Amino acid sequence: MAGPVRVCPECGRQFEFSDPAWRCCGVPMRLAAPPAAPVPLGQLAGRPLTTWRYAEALGVPARWWQPATLGEGITPLLPAGDGISVKVEYASPTLSFKDRGVVLLLAQALAAGASRVIADSSGNAGTAVAAYSARVGLPAEIFVPSSTSPKKIAQVRAHGAVVNLVPGNREATAAAAISAVESGGAFYASHVYNPVFHLGTATYAFEVWEQLGGRLPDTFVLPVGNGTLVLGVTRAVAGLLAAGLIPSAPRIVAVQAANCAPLAAAWRAGSSMPLAVDASPTIAEGIAIAAPARGAEILAAVDEFATVTEEQVLAGRSELARKGWYVEDTAAVCWAAARAAGGSWGEVVVPLSGAGLKTGWTPASPA
Ligand SMILES: [Zn+2]
The missing domain is CATH 3.40.50.1100 (Rossmann fold)
Structure with a gap:
């Protein structure tokens, strides 16, 4: 099992989990298949009280998610x-709920052999990427709109990530992050793409x-x-x-x-x-x-x-x-x-x- 496969909706090209490519034909990729179902209810008892009780459905090998997890999931x-x-x-x-997805982005960064991480966010995804990057020991650079709540920015910095405040709207922030990614060397931990x-x-x-x-x-x-x-x-x-x-x-x-x-x-x-x-x-x-x-x-x-x-x-x-x-x-x-x-x-x-x-x-x- 090598992890979930992504597909380009324009040309049909498929991308392995360990491939850090983040877009193809200029459009966001999609999952090649919906998640598999969880195991039946009766078999879930006794499993970890985290999202990883559904590990079969997520299809990500344990060697990549186990170093990244902070115990996300099973909220009231x-x-x-x-x-x-x-x-x-x-x-x-x-x-915030972003932890559910960000743990998988950092698992993928590990699978891809990334040495650093870039993300852009309106705030919560950025704080999650900063925390999960710290968890796996990767340096992170987070782009957020300059209007982002100061407490979210403080949270990002506390995890040791570099914060880039971008003037203008959310789209300007994404453009700045993408430009930094295109200049090479970083894994793009994008919750959008x-x-x-x-x-x-x-x-x-x-x-x-x-x-x-x-x-x-x-x-x-x-x-x-x-x-x-x-x-x-x-x-x-x-x-x-x-x-x-x-x-x-x-x-x-x-x-x-x-x-x-x-x-x-x-x-x-x-x-x-x-x-x-x-x-x-x-x-x-x-x-x-x-x-x-x-x-x-x-x-x-x-x-x-x-x-x-x-x-x-x-x-x-x-x-x-x-x-x-x-x-x-x-x-x-x-x-x-x-x-x-x-x-x-x-x-x-x-x-x-x-x-x-x-x-x-x-x-x-x-x-
Ligand atoms: Zn394509």
């Missing part, structure tokens, strides 16, 4: 009222399936910027369906901030490509992506899009805090959308994707 799933359950993803080693990341986020759905006793909810409500969680969950659903472990696919609802919603706008217009939008700043910094590189892929994978206003995000964050969950702004978007849907999506699971301690916080006045 709890009912929170109104038919909505929350999955507490900020109970992860670096306080590298589909191996989606194998990691697939474990979010595997866990929900296991925690609900071998079934999925009616609806997954997921945040979408670059689609890292959406694309993992939809691939996990494909794997579970193919193995006959679920009878039908749940509804996938993706949520964007109304101030930056190129995918929701496309969905409403019936377009298969993201629309060019005049994005305004949003407090949901983790999903502020005006031109998602995998836009068409996300639009094909999602059943329905929703948007939330800045006021709804703040109110949702306050509401969650009053229930005991202290999240960052971006992590309140799915809760806010599910509350606004008023039960029309049936039984819903939403992720609390990142910790409140990562950003500043001003409580909203109750609506």
Whole structure:
């Protein structure tokens, strides 16, 4: 077993796990196949309480993931009222769901024999790459927008990574990182371009399936910027369906901030490509992506899009805090959308994707 294979959707060329190539024909690669299914429920008992209890589904040899793991996964799933359950993803080693995918990127860096790592991020993926690079002993250079929350930047630096603050939007940050990668010598730990990341986020759905006793909810409500969680969950659903472990696919609802919603706008217009939008700043910094590189892929994978206003995000964050969950702004978007849907999506699971301690916080006045 040599690890998951990537494929270029344009020319069909396949790339082994140990190949550090990060794009082909100018477009992001995809996984050659959806993850295999986890072993049956009865056989999961007694396994490690991390995502690696699904090791067969991920297909990455232990010699590469074992040095990289920080014990990610198996986050709490709890009912929170109104038919909505929350999955507490900020109970992860670096306080966000990105750990699920980043552990696989660093496993791949080891497989590729990398000597250093570059990543770009709106914040949380960068902190995760910095931590997991430290774990495997590789120097890391992280590019983030200069507007990124100071606490996330401090977290990156604490792990010993070099921080490059890039003026402008998230796209400018990606361009700066890609330019550094192209100059040679570094492994590009990209959660946007590298589909191996989606194998990691697939474990979010595997866990929900296991925690609900071998079934999925009616609806997954997921945040979408670059689609890292959406694309993992939809691939996990494909794997579970193919193995006959679920009878039908749940509804996938993706949520964007109304101030930056190129995918929701496309969905409403019936377009298969993201629309060019005049994005305004949003407090949901983790999903502020005006031109998602995998836009068409996300639009094909999602059943329905929703948007939330800045006021709804703040109110949702306050509401969650009053229930005991202290999240960052971006992590309140799915809760806010599910509350606004008023039960029309049936039984819903939403992720609390990142910790409140990562950003500043001003409580909203109750609506
Ligand atoms: Zn190609």
